[in-house]
Amino acid sequence: MKKCILTIMAMSAMVGVAFAVDYDWNGSVNGNWSETNNWVGLEKPAGLGTTDLYFTNDTVNVATTNDTSTALKRSDIVFGPNTNGAWSISGNNLTAGNLGNTSITLQDGAGTVTINSKVEFAVSEKNHTLTLDGADTLEFNGDFDNTTGGDVIFEGGLSGSIVQLNGATKVIGGDWQLQKQGSLVLGAVGSMTFEIGANGVNKKIVDSNPTSWKPKFNGNGTFIFDLTAAGTTVGDSWTIVDLVTPDPAKQGKATWDAPFNVQGFTETSVGSGVWVDGAMAYQFITTPSNGVLSVIGTPPPPALLAVDFDFSQITNNVFYEYIPFLLDMNTPSLPVSTNYSGQPIYAGFDVYTSVDPASNNAALAFNNSTGCALQWNGPRGTSDAGKNAEDDISTGIFLFQKEDFLNGLDAGTVFMASTNDTLNASVNFDPKDPARLKSASFRWVVQDAGSYYISATVTNIDNSAGLITDDVYVDLTAEASELSWFDYDPESNVAAISNAATPSLQDIEAIGFWTQATILTNAALHKYPRMAVTSFDAQAGTLTVTPTSLWNDWLGGYPGVGANTGLLDHGDSDMVDNLSEYAFGGDPSNPVDQGNTPVQSQLSGATNVIEYIYFERDDAATRGLVSILTVGTDLVYTNWADGSGYEIGSGTSAVSGYNAVTNWIPTEVEDKQFIRLQIEFTP
Incomplete structure (x- = not known):
């Protein structure tokens, strides 16, 4: 038989001395936990089956208890008074017995009981009970899964009774009921996950006994809300913590200490107790008696792919050589044709040179092996006189217009927000050998509400020493809402960049990129050094404007209304309801501003x-x-x-x-x- 140990340690503190006794169960004789011969070395906990640690008669005997691949199943575990003051259990998972109604009991004086194993209450829809008769502590350091089981009922006999959760706890299969007194503590490193459904559908932490004696919930760790199936209508709400009782004298108390946080949410100000998600769609408010999640705005739509370009879409090369040209959004530089199967590309090209531009053989190229490229063809023949010079610069812009966006984004209002604004590009820098290119750079570009904006430099490849002579490939990614932007007008000047700006990104009309390549030296022969973008894709979102979406957008701008998000609610107690303030252009969170x-x-x-x-x-x-x-x-x-x-x-x-x-x-x-x-x- 394989050897595995259920370890139970009774510990006592003495001056200069510390000791522990290991109790190892192997079940070699039968399923009777009181049988001495079931314990390694015939050493069983003192008084097993009567006062100390014992298991009730209906405990499930698992024949492969010593097999670590099998979770231990217990119907009931009782910890009796422990003069040493502490118990610790480690090893296989503690899984609810098939009969359900699992209970863990700490009799008065049991001290601190620490369960390091994972606890799984997932095999029965019946309730499970944690009973603490005295001012003792039951601490779960492992994960606590209650995914399909019934409620978990905490019955504290004294105000000093404590259940502490330091692992990842799932409040999914049932509520956590606080039925008497004591404290349920979410430790600073612990988390609680709640699945959120339609309006009001969720499991919660609740004072389920109106005659209870002021139970407490201490939130020190992290709340996680699974919003996959959550309602999205403004005003939908879910009570996550509910300690409100009809009798104020019996009402419990919730405390939210500094480490408390909500994953993916930000507190509006330190200590405010108001948390909002990044899209300003959901809000969680904490009070001394409850915690409520609600919808305050329209959740953003899923990210959709607006642009998807790859060099393989180019069948035959297309070149624009010698003469610069400005961006013209009425005429694509690379339309859909036998040469190209992708989305039309609108381009602009600029060349700065110290010699005659007409003899400077630079090109904006659409190449079937490199994509959108700035290419320096070099001097013709063997002569290098007067063709190009160090610090000659070529600049290109490549844009994809909204009317050609994919996935239905060619209609409606297209926007980019934190949940749908990812930009990706793959860049190829090829200076040739000996090196012809001194540097190359890349920036993102958007057209938003009729104006163009260009990002700060995303990558700048420096080859001023001429040491790079082989291809360099760089993959770039960015979130548009997190970038620094500048005013830009490629219809007047492709290369010039203006002052810092802040686009709203709420009315996207075009998305693309800007590249620049600078000459290091004038070398003979055609080698075609280049800066190319081999692939590019961009995400965006769109909303169909409806009365409901406009109402949600407006109300989402006033998180101060809290849970008062209904049409006829008074978020600021000025006797003008939210609907009237909406119609009049007032501020529903400010009684002074009624519109x-x-x-x-x-x-x-x-x-x-x-x-x-x-x-x-x-x-x-x-x-x-x-x-x-x-x-x-x-x-x-x-x-x-x-x-x-x-x-x-x-x-x-x-x-x-x-x-x-x-x-x-x-x-x-x-x-x-x-x-x-x-x-x-x-x-």
Whole structure:
């Protein structure tokens, strides 16, 4: 029989002395844990089966207990009072018995029990219980998987009862219920993973006993939210930690210490307790009694491949030699043809030379072995006089236009954000031997909202000493949203780069790259030194604009509303609901800013008319917004009637983006009248 050990160490602290006793189970006789002959060396824990460590009668006996490939299965484990003050269990996984209802109990005085093995409550849908009778500690240093099992119930007998999770814990198969008192602690190096489903569908940490005695949750580690199947509608929410009870005197407490964090989220400010993900789509808020995840904006669409270029798409070489030319986005330099099967490429070419440009044989080349290249053909024949010189520079730009983007990105608004803005390129620098090229550089280029932007230099190959004479290949990758950008106008000057700029990347019209190659020396014969881009691809995303997406985008800009994300919620307690603030252009998180609210006044020169002006967004129809004016004479027995007949005109207001709708409401018909403006939203 193979030898494997379930190790249980009882430890005692003494001045200058430390000792431990190993208890090794081999099950050589039977499944009775109280049988001395089942223990190596006939050494079993003192009082086994009665007071110290023991297993209940329905413990599952695994014939291959000593085989490390088989997880140990226990139905119930009890740790009795331990005068030495500590237990430690290592070895094979502790897996819930097939009968379920697994429990681990620490009797009063058991001390600290450390389980280093992985715990798996994954074979039964029944609940599992961790019971601590006294002020003792049950510490899990290994992972704790509860993926398909029932709830895990923590019953603490005293406020000093502690269960601490230092490994990776999965809260997937059931809730973690805090039923009495004590503390559930997520250690600083521990994590808890929650699978998030449709609105309100998730497992959580919950005070499940309204008569409990103030249980505690201490969050010191990392929360991980699996959002794969999560709802995406603004206002969807999931309670992750819930210690709220009907009786405030019994209510538990959640603490979120400095090491606490949410994977992939950033705290809006240190100590704020408000965490948002990089796309500003999800928000997690912590309080002394709960933790709530919610949707605050539209999650970004998946990354789609917009451009996919490779030199193999070029069948026959195409050259633009001698004469520079500016970028023209109306005419592709390499259209789809028998020469090329890829997406059309729009190019521009510039040459700086100290000699006659007409005799300087530089070229912008589309080459079937090297791709998009800047190529120096060198002097013709054997003569090198006057053809090119050191520090002559050629520059090229190569762009792919939105109308040719792949995967449906040729329509709608195309944007690049942190989740869909990856750029990749493979570069080939070939200076020849002896070296003809002094340097070569590469930058990314985008056209965004009608303007061009060029990145800082991504790579700059320096060959000023002429030591590089063989091909150099460099693979480049970048996230567009993380780059430093500069203003650029290749329709006026292909080589010139202007001031630092910050493109929004929210209206992408073209994506591509810029290259430059500089001469080291004028060498005879045609060797064709070059700087080439052999492949290039770019990701982007697009959203179909709908009333719902516009509402989500607007609300996502105000994380201060917290969980008050509904249309009729009041995120700032100013009695103006979120929908009205949206229609009026207010700030739903700031009670001082209510936007362009209606204006009412006595009409100048008239005593029998009230002038009532309200403001509508000029794209109200696109946003699904309708303003409805009604009037009535009684607020108790309401008799609201259509007030559209009082409108006398509508037109552009002094407030940008808004139309003013003017109404004259007579005051001589009724003794009293009330005016109501309703905002309706149609998704």
